[in-house]
Amino acid sequence: MLEGLRQRAAEREVSPGILSLEVIPAEIIAATASWAIYGAAQQWVHMPDRVPAEQFVAVAVHLVHPILEAGIPAAESAR
Secondary structure, X not given: OHHHHHHHHHHOEEEXXXXXXXXXXHHHHHHHHHHHHHHHHHHHHOOOOOOXXXXXXXXXXXXXXXXXXXXXXXXXXXX
16 A cells, blocks of 8 residues: 555656645555554454445445545546
């Protein structure tokens, strides 16, 4: 995850070595998304009447997607 986010950040350089102020560091996005996935999975595992894994994954993706989009400037995410 971190490698992909770092690559996306490199693609958004304003000029060599200078990132747009809108870009959140890839390490923060990756850590936040990782903990969100972990926390959701932990909660799901401990639920007595949990939904099937396939349904859980759809919910987890829906929750994590905005975190992953956080480092993409608004104009780029609208594409």
